[in-house]
Amino acid sequence: MVAPEAVLEWGAPAMNFKTIIEPFRIKSVEAVKFTTREDREAALTQAGYNVFRLRAEDVLIDLLTDSGTGAMSAAQWSAIMQADESYAGSRSFYRFEAVVRDLTGFTHIIPTHQGRAAERILFHTVLKAGDVVPNNNHFDTTRANVEVEQAEALDLVIPEGRVPHLIHPFKGNVNLDALERLLAEQGNRVPLVMVTVTNNSGGGQPVSMENLRGVRAICDRYRKPFFLDACRFAENAWFVKQREAGYADRTPKSIAQEMFSLADGCTMSAKKDGLANIGGFLAMNSDAWADSARTLLILTEGFPTYGGLAGYDLEAVARGLEEVVEESYLRYRIRSTEYLGDKLIAAGVPIIRPTGGHAIYLDARALLPHVPPLQYPGIAVANELYIEAGIRGVEIGTVMFGLHPDGTETPSAMDLVRLAIPRRVYTQSHIDYVAEAVISVAQSRERLRGYRIVSPPRTLRHFTAIFEPLA
Numbered sequence: 425m426v427a428p429e430a431v432l433e434w435g436a437p438a439m440n441f442k443t444i445i446e447p448f449r450i451k452s453v454e455a456v457k458f459t460t461r462e463d464r465e466a467a468l469t470q471a472g473y474n475v476f477r478l479r480a481e482d483v484l485i486d487l488l489t490d491s492g493t494g495a496m497s498a499a500q501w502s503a504i505m506q507a508d509e510s511y512a513g514s515r516s517f518y519r520f521e522a523v524v525r526d527l528t529g530f531t532h533i534i535p536t537h538q539g540r541a542a543e544r545i546l547f548h549t550v551l552k553a554g555d556v557v558p559n560n561n562h563f564d565t566t567r568a569n570v571e572v573e574q575a576e577a578l579d580l581v582i583p584e585g586r587v588p589h590l591i592h593p594f595k596g597n598v599n600l601d602a603l604e605r606l607l608a609e610q611g612n613r614v615p616l617v618m619v620t621v622t623n624n625s626g627g628g629q630p631v632s633m634e635n636l637r638g639v640r641a642i643c644d645r646y647r648k649p650f651f652l653d654a655c656r657f658a659e660n661a662w663f664v665k666q667r668e669a670g671y672a673d674r675t676p677k678s679i680a681q682e683m684f685s686l687a688d689g690c691t692m693s694a695k696k697d698g699l700a701n702i703g704g705f706l707a708m709n710s711d712a713w714a715d716s717a718r719t720l721l722i723l724t725e726g727f728p729t730y731g732g733l734a735g736y737d738l739e740a741v742a743r744g745l746e747e748v749v750e751e752s753y754l755r756y757r758i759r760s761t762e763y764l765g766d767k768l769i770a771a772g773v774p775i776i777r778p779t780g781g782h783a784i785y786l787d788a789r790a791l792l793p794h795v796p797p798l799q800y801p802g803i804a805v806a807n808e809l810y811i812e813a814g815i816r817g818v819e820i821g822t823v824m825f826g827l828h829p830d831g832t833e834t835p836s837a838m839d840l841v842r843l844a845i846p847r848r849v850y851t852q853s854h855i856d857y858v859a860e861a862v863i864s865v866a867q868s869r870e871r872l873r874g875y876r877i878v879s880p881p882r883t884l885r886h887f888t889a890i891f892e893p894l895a
């Protein structure tokens with residue numbers, strides 16, 4: 425991938441060339457299956473025109489999610505073979521704990537089977553009905569785990585973070601005035617403040633260190649604990665290094681350590697920046713909260729030294745957390761997402777800008793102005809990408825967010841198609857192919873038609889809904 429002109433600001437590349445290469449060579453490969461257009465049409469019809477219902481082996485390039493889909497390194501696989509599967513006090517737990525503590529500085533490190541288990545345990549421990557949890561944007565499992573406690577999940581991202589085409593270096597920042605107002609007026613309802621790095625639901629956009637410091641200061645003033653949803657902490661650290669004054673010469677690890685030092689705890693899905701296929705953790709400084717959390721953990725996840733994971737999972741995460749902060753990895757990772765974004769922008773395809781860390785978000789509503797939101801332009805684009813090229817993305821729009829608990833349906837704020845990039849899985853030519861396919865779909869936009877839902881309404885309908893193309 426050829427670097428942008430800003431390459432000189434990127435810190436010193438290892439060589440004096442502009443081309444950023446994949447910082448690995450490939451030892452083991454997995455074949456992808458090529459299908460014909462007729463195969464794909466049949467598969468999608470069979471799946472009720474919902475790409476979630478496809479068999480993954482009928483997909484050529486799977487950009488459904490970057491969660492748990494990354495490739496592990498030879499070092500991770502060999503650590504797996506060395507793992508200790510003792511029920512209590514396993515060596516693999518102590519290695520995991522040491523790596524997480526070195527990175528985060530938190531006192532209590534509680535493994536969980538994935539991120540949402542950490543969320544459930546934290547929120548069930550600290551929330552009561554009527555509470556409010558502010559965040560830049562809650563991820564969907566975070567929101568659901570707040571709401572199941574009958575508390576309110578409040579999104580306080582800066583206004584710039586809500587405008588797809590608007591360029592801002594830290595579109596994931598928290599609106600500090602709104603946070604201060606909330607705590608001044610209703611502080612008694614707020615047991616903790618959360619910030620998601622990077623802001624997944626807001627387009628994978630980063631949060632600046634200055635903004636995190638601002639959140640810390642407000643939390644200190646109102647004596648509130650501050651937790652990070654840290655799923656993509658390393659990608660956030662890389663953006664801070666690139667874009668924030670004073671960080672260009674710092675290592676990503678030391679930037680990440682500074683981010684964690686501002687917080688009192690975190691929830692983490694190791695399926696993202698843990699570079700593992702499964703795993704997560706809850707970490708914090710509070711002895712009292714950790715005590716309650718471990719009690720709940722034993723009830724639903726497992727003993728505190730494995731938390732629903734095998735010893736080998738703990739080893740894979742420990743090694744993954746060391747690899748994810750390597751500069752060569754992060755430079756390639758963020759550049760490969762940006763590289764796809766640059767190609768689409770150059771071809772005039774509307775996307776959320778600037779490109780975030782882990783995904784490209786196509787603006788399906790802007791692309792298909794002739795398809796009204798309640799005819800699901802995101803589904804039209806996602807399905808055409810699959811039929812045309814065997815690529816699977818995901819609608820993030822009216823199907824996902826438009827149905828309300830009272831059964832009514834309204835357009836969501838945006839109709840997007842997310843193309844999430846798995847870590848260390850696809851090569852530059854795969855990404856070139858994706859760009860070519862998206863541009864081809866964009867060129868045939870006038871031909872695309874909307875859909876209607878023919879299955880009964882239910883919550884989280886995007887996973888299971890059956891669609892029918894409109895004539």
Ligand SMILES: *Cc1c(COP(=O)(O)O)cnc(C)c1O
Nearest residue numbers: 538539540563565624655693695
């Ligand atoms: C993926 C994710 C979660 C939930 O983690 P799981 O491992 O999928 O349970 C929480 N927050 C954010 C920001 C995420 O991206």
